Amino acid sequence: MAIMDGCESKHKTPTLEERVCPTCGASVEVFTRRGRVIEDTACECGYVFKAEEQLEAQQRKAPEA
Ligand SMILES: [Zn+2]
Secondary structure, three states, rough: OOOOOHHHHHHHEEEEEEOOOOOOOEEEEEEEEEEEEEOOEOOOOEEEOOOOOOOOOOOOOOOOE
């Protein structure tokens, strides 16, 4: 009897999710965790779904000289 129905594990397991490319309209499968893209995924048209998981609430732009 190995019933592992833990909800907590879902938070850690990436989910394959379909996102619609805003550029070409194609469906692209991206890995998400809790609804956020966790890794950069490129569409065949060249558009890249940027990883959102790593972004913190504070998003600063450091001026590059
Ligand atoms: Zn595309």
